[in-house]
Each structure stands twice: as structure tokens, then as C-alpha cells.
Amino acid sequence: MQIDDVAPYLNAVREQRPLIHCITNDVTQAITANALLALGASPVMARDAAEVEEVVRRAAALVINLGTPTPARIDASVKAAEVARALGIPWVLDPVGVGASALRRDAAAALLTKGPAVIRGNAAEAACLSGQTTTVVPGVDAVGAVPTARDAAVDLAAVRDSVVAVTAARDCIADRTRALEIDNGVVMMTRVTGLGCCTTALVAAFLAVSEDAFGAAVAALTIMGIAGERAAGTARGPGSLEPALLDSLYDIGPADLVREARWHPLSTPAAEGVAL
Numbered sequence: 202m203q204i205d206d207v208a209p210y211l212n213a214v215r216e217q218r219p220l221i222h223c224i225t226n227d228v229t230q231a232i233t234a235n236a237l238l239a240l241g242a243s244p245v246m247a248r249d250a251a252e253v254e255e256v257v258r259r260a261a262a263l264v265i266n267l268g269t270p271t272p273a274r275i276d277a278s279v280k281a282a283e284v285a286r287a288l289g290i291p292w293v294l295d296p297v298g299v300g301a302s303a304l305r306r307d308a309a310a311a312l313l314t315k316g317p318a319v320i321r322g323n324a325a326e327a328a329c330l331s332g333q334t335t336t337v338v339p340g341v342d343a344v345g346a347v348p349t350a351r352d353a354a355v356d357l358a359a360v361r362d363s364v365v366a367v368t369a370a371r372d373c374i375a376d377r378t379r380a381l382e383i384d385n386g387v388v389m390m391t392r393v394t395g396l397g398c399c400t401t402a403l404v405a406a407f408l409a410v411s412e413d414a415f416g417a418a419v420a421a422l423t424i425m426g427i428a429g430e431r432a433a434g435t436a437r438g439p440g441s442l443e444p445a446l447l448d449s450l451y452d453i454g455p456a457d458l459v460r461e462a463r464w465h466p467l468s469t470p471a472a473e474g475v476a477l
């Protein structure tokens with residue numbers, strides 16, 4: 202895979218303005234909707250069981266984010282995922298803080314049976330989904346002794362039939378046969394809540410315009426990292442990073458991606474010698 206393969210996805214989103222149905226958390230709904238709008242997609246936040254089936258039918262892709270789960274919201278999410286799967290609408294799971302409670306773990310387990318095209322989380326969340334119960338996840342941020350994104354992504358991709366996209370200092374996207382690291386982004390991004398949730402939503406926007414889930418995840422994580430770097434050039438701290446990052450998502454063009462992406466293809470144990 203080359204950057205020239207995914208850079209055109211950006212114009213495809215801007216031309217098609219795909220409707221992205223987000224079932225997300227109480228903390229990051231507004232920044233997630235704004236990130237999708239800045240990129241060029243069209244968000245709809247809808248999470249009541251009374252309407253999710255109707256809304257997802259009209260969507261080009263679905264996000265299910267477990268950030269602030271309730272039993273009712275989880276039921277609605279399962280329902281939406283079932284409809285999406287039946288209709289061939291791609292969807293992405295963000296297992297926010299999955300290690301923090303049994304409610305989140307059970308919800309993630311139920312949703313994983315509904316065929317997400319992509320799982321996007323931080324390294325602690327991905328390790329938890331792989332069954333590495335020794336990883337402690339006290340909240341929603343990856344802290345303490347967590348594996349690298351590379352190990353977390355490759356391990357989870359080996360046990361799940363999904364693309365896995367793990368964000369960290371060096372992001373990693375993996376499926377069963379391929380893996381790619383992305384070295385874009387700045388550490389200040391971890392001081393603004395919801396930039397991971399936004400990254401997940403961007404994955405959905407690219408899933409809406411591409412058949413290739415691996416490419417969609419790579420495009421989203423590359424763009425988020427570059428947007429963060431560009432925003433950090435003018436930001437004085439996390440407060441000004443957030444609006445500057447939205448501006449960067451709005452400004453960024455395919456040629457910027459080609460120039461600024463820092464990719465490192467990996468060969469995974471499952472695929473020694475398989476070219477990207």
C-alpha cells in the first residue's frame with residue numbers, strides 16, 4: 202500500500218459527504234461531529250433504540266463508541282450493528298475504557314460478534330480485547346505498562362476478523378497479514394479529550410467511500426496525526442490545539458498527505474515476506 206492509494210479518499214469524502222451515524226459518548230459528541238464536518242463528512246448522532254434502526258439504514262457508515270455506556274445504549278448499539286451488518290453498511294467499534302468495568306467488557310464482547318470492519322482503540326483497550334487481563338485499565342486513557350501499539354494491534358488482529366487500528370506515539374494498523382506503523386501526531390493530542398473518538402469517526406468516514414477497511418483506517422490515522430502536527434505549530438496548549446486541529450482537518454489536502462505522512466510498513470509474524 203502506498204500513500205497515493207489512500208490520499209484520494211480525502212476528495213471522495215468531500216465530494217460524497219457521506220452520512221456517518223455515530224452512537225457515541227456524552228463527553229465527545231460535539232468534537233466528534235465537528236471533526237467529521239471539518240473533514241467534509243456529514244454526522245448524525247442518534248443513540249436511542251427507538252430510532253437507531255431507521256437512522257443506520259440511511260447512513261454510509263456507523264460508529265459505535267463505548268465511552269459512556271448504559272444498558273439501554275448498549276442494546277441500541279447491538280441493534281444498530283445488526284442492521285448495519287445485514288445491510289452491508291460498514292461499522293467501526295471504539296471500545297473506550299473497555300477494561301474499566303464488566304459492563305464495557307460484556308458490551309464489547311457482544312458487539313464483536315456483529316462484525317465490525319475496524320476496531321480502533323488505544324493500546325490498553327486493544328490489549329484488553331485480546332484477553333490480556335493483566336493489563337490494568339483504570340479509566341479511558343492508556344496509562345502505565347501498556348504494550349506498544351504494534352504488539353496490541355498485531356495480537357488483536359490475529360484473533361479477530363477485523364482490521365485493528367491502535368493509536369499511540371506510533372500508531373499501528375494491522376489485519377491478519379499486514380501491518381503498518383504511522384509516526385505522525387504530537388503528544389499534546391493526549392491532553393485534549395476525544396481525539397481518539399474523532400480518529401474513530403474519521404475511520405468511518407473513509408469506510409464510507411472505500412471498500413478497503415485497511416486503507417480507510419490508514420487514511421484516518423495518517424490524517425489525524427498530520428492535522429495534530431499542523432495544529433501544534435500554532436497552539437499555545439491543549440485549549441488552542443482543539444480548534445486549530447479542526448482547522449487543519451478542514452485545510453488538509455491529498456498532496457499534504459503525500460508530503461507529510463511518515464509510514465513504516467512492518468512484516469507480521471503471520472505474513473513474513475508478504476508485501477503491503
Ligand SMILES: Nc1ncnc2c1ncn2[C@@H]1O[C@H](COP(=O)(O)OP(=O)(O)OP(=O)(O)O)[C@@H](O)[C@H]1O
Binds near residue numbers: 322341398399
Ligand atoms: N504519545 C503520543 N505522541 C504523539 N501522538 C500521540 C501520542 N499518543 C496519542 N497520539 C495521537 O493522538 C491521537 C488520539 O489517540 P489516543 O491514543 O490519545 O486516543 P484515545 O486514548 O482513544 O483518546 P480519547 O479516548 O480521548 O478519544 C492519535 O492521532 C494518536 O496518534
Ligand SMILES: Cc1ncsc1CCO
Binds near residue numbers: 341395397
Ligand atoms: C473521558 C471520557 N470518559 C468517558 S468517554 C471519555 C472521552 C474519551 O474517550
Ligand SMILES: [Mg+2]
Binds near residue numbers: 341397
Ligand atoms: Mg479512546
